[in-house]
Amino acid sequence: MENKRPLILICNDDGVRARGIIHLARTVSSLGDVVIVAPDDAQSGKSSALTVNAPLMLAELPELDGIKVYSVTGTPVDCVKIAIHAVLDRKPDILLSGINHGSNAAINNIYSGTMGAAMEGCILGIPSIGYSLQSHSPNADFDPLTPYIVDITKKVISEGLPEGVCLNVNFPARCNPKGIKVVRGAHGHWTEEYQDFATPHGTPFYWLTGKFHNLEPDNPETDEYWLARQYGTIVPIRPDQTATDKIDDITELFRN
Amino acid sequence: MENKRPLILICNDDGVRARGIIHLARTVSSLGDVVIVAPDDAQSGKSSALTVNAPLMLAELPELDGIKVYSVTGTPVDCVKIAIHAVLDRKPDILLSGINHGSNAAINNIYSGTMGAAMEGCILGIPSIGYSLQSHSPNADFDPLTPYIVDITKKVISEGLPEGVCLNVNFPARCNPKGIKVVRGAHGHWTEEYQDFATPHGTPFYWLTGKFHNLEPDNPETDEYWLARQYGTIVPIRPDQTATDKIDDITELFRN
Numbered sequence: 001m002e003n004k005r006p007l008i009l010i011c012n013d014d015g016v017r018a019r020g021i022i023h024l025a026r027t028v029s030s031l032g033d034v035v036i037v038a039p040d041d042a043q044s045g046k047s048s049a050l051t052v053n054a055p056l057m058l059a060e061l062p063e064l065d066g067i068k069v070y071s072v073t074g075t076p077v078d079c080v081k082i083a084i085h086a087v088l089d090r091k092p093d094i095l096l097s098g099i100n101h102g103s104n105a106a107i108n109n110i111y112s113g114t115m116g117a118a119m120e121g122c123i124l125g126i127p128s129i130g131y132s133l134q135s136h137s138p139n140a141d142f143d144p145l146t147p148y149i150v151d152i153t154k155k156v157i158s159e160g161l162p163e164g165v166c167l168n169v170n171f172p173a174r175c176n177p178k179g180i181k182v183v184r185g186a187h188g189h190w191t192e193e194y195q196d197f198a199t200p201h202g203t204p205f206y207w208l209t210g211k212f213h214n215l216e217p218d219n220p221e222t223d224e225y226w227l228a229r230q231y232g233t234i235v236p237i238r239p240d241q242t243a244t245d246k247i248d249d250i251t252e253l254f255r256n
Numbered sequence: 257m258e259n260k261r262p263l264i265l266i267c268n269d270d271g272v273r274a275r276g277i278i279h280l281a282r283t284v285s286s287l288g289d290v291v292i293v294a295p296d297d298a299q300s301g302k303s304s305a306l307t308v309n310a311p312l313m314l315a316e317l318p319e320l321d322g323i324k325v326y327s328v329t330g331t332p333v334d335c336v337k338i339a340i341h342a343v344l345d346r347k348p349d350i351l352l353s354g355i356n357h358g359s360n361a362a363i364n365n366i367y368s369g370t371m372g373a374a375m376e377g378c379i380l381g382i383p384s385i386g387y388s389l390q391s392h393s394p395n396a397d398f399d400p401l402t403p404y405i406v407d408i409t410k411k412v413i414s415e416g417l418p419e420g421v422c423l424n425v426n427f428p429a430r431c432n433p434k435g436i437k438v439v440r441g442a443h444g445h446w447t448e449e450y451q452d453f454a455t456p457h458g459t460p461f462y463w464l465t466g467k468f469h470n471l472e473p474d475n476p477e478t479d480e481y482w483l484a485r486q487y488g489t490i491v492p493i494r495p496d497q498t499a500t501d502k503i504d505d506i507t508e509l510f511r512n
Binding site: 057 | 300302308417450463498
């Protein structure tokens with residue numbers, strides 16, 4: 001048996017040309033053999049969606065500093081599945097997704113294509129991490145994240161993660177984090193979700209916008225609390241959404 | 257205060273014209289005032305995806321036996337959000353999604369647009385249920401499900417659900433269920449996921465297919481076990497994916 005370097009699969013939802021994924025690939029290139037398999041265009045808000053009723057095309061792009069780069073005409077989850085099916089010759093040792101341009105804290109985990117990819121890796125038994133920066137600025141500075149990403153990634157490569165659990169890592173917008181907190185996602189939901197328009201012919205239409213309504217802004221057990229205070233956050237995420245602690249309650253509810 | 261009948265919002269992912277949603281609307285029409293807001297075309301596998309970078313159009317369609325029917329040019333989650341924003345004049349008393357043509361048992365919950373809609377309702381504080389039948393046949397018989405759907409829906413209208421929890425209800429393909437079991441989703445994942453093709457010009461492409469690999473086929477705690485034995489299943493689902501029971505482990509992992 002040859003002594004192989006760790007195989008690192010990188011995906012995202014902002015597309016293969018996004019600054020965040022390029023920064024991530026360069027950041028971890030010293031830790032193993034990196035392969036990028038990412039959507040050919042922006043796939044924000046795609047959650048764990050997969051392409052059921054259309055073909056997927058895979059393209060090999062020019063290498064990035066010796067890193068192999070592939071694009072897929074699909075969602076982040078499609079990218080992970082195609083990477084396993086058609087690109088990699090063995091199961092990767094770790095899957096990294098991001099760095100997302102924008103927050104995936106709190107309930108945003110469920111809408112996030114970045115976390116869709118990370119959760120797909122987890123479902124397939126690969127230790128998986130999603131990285132996000134709370135900034136949509138085209139000039140966002142990813143450099144201050146580098147030592148945190150290296151530390152977290154190295155630790156997970158060497159120690160693994162609990163079975164069935166992946167990590168949702170978020171960094172604050174002004175990005176010199178004061179430190180890192182392991183917490184849970186804040187409870188909340190979006191409000192004022194649409195801006196209303198009318199076509200030139202008077203037909204109404206709607207465009208998604210909205211504000212996140214945090215139900216517990218003062219709770220230090222939550223990611224939003226620490227992100228607002230310039231800390232990075234790590235939330236352990238379980239793709240299996242069964243509320244096992246409520247099975248007895250629901251059983252009781254339906255016992256006539 | 258007038259004594260209002262329950263307001264029942266119905267969504268799905270197979271589209272507003274699917275037989276399953278029409279059957280569901282008719283089944284519960286005696287239980288309250290029903291409004292259908294569903295995708296204008298098939299949205300299978302859309303998970304909790306939302307439309308970020310395109311407008312959404314809302315259309316009012318002809319009534320169905322006195323039931324108001326609207327279509328949205330978006331995902332199941334978009335439909336729920338638009339229903340709240342632009343269709344309903346108050347928060348619905350219950351959200352029903354389905355009846356899906358095909359299983360949403362086990363890990364399929366995470367890919368399912370049907371459950372995407374139900375989880376969105378739950379996030380917004382609405383008691384929510386997704387109904388699915390394990391058959392893709394265009395002639396699938398939904399009639400045997402009627403008494404079960406009436407019972408489950410009535411109970412949830414009158415008793416509610418635990419906060420932050422919705423229900424994923426699946427019925428077996430040959431659809432005279434022997435009964436209903438409240439269980440957890442079976443652990444497993446998909447394998448052999450793509451069929452390989454080549455274009456007339458020799459370029460490879462891929463189409464999603466695959467087999468569900470159940471890691472615990474003999475475990476009576478799981479939905480797949482009982483569905484295989486002709487029972488319907490109810491799995492309590494928590495949209496918040498934080499693995500709160502692993503926060504201590506992950507904290508320990510990253511200590512120094």
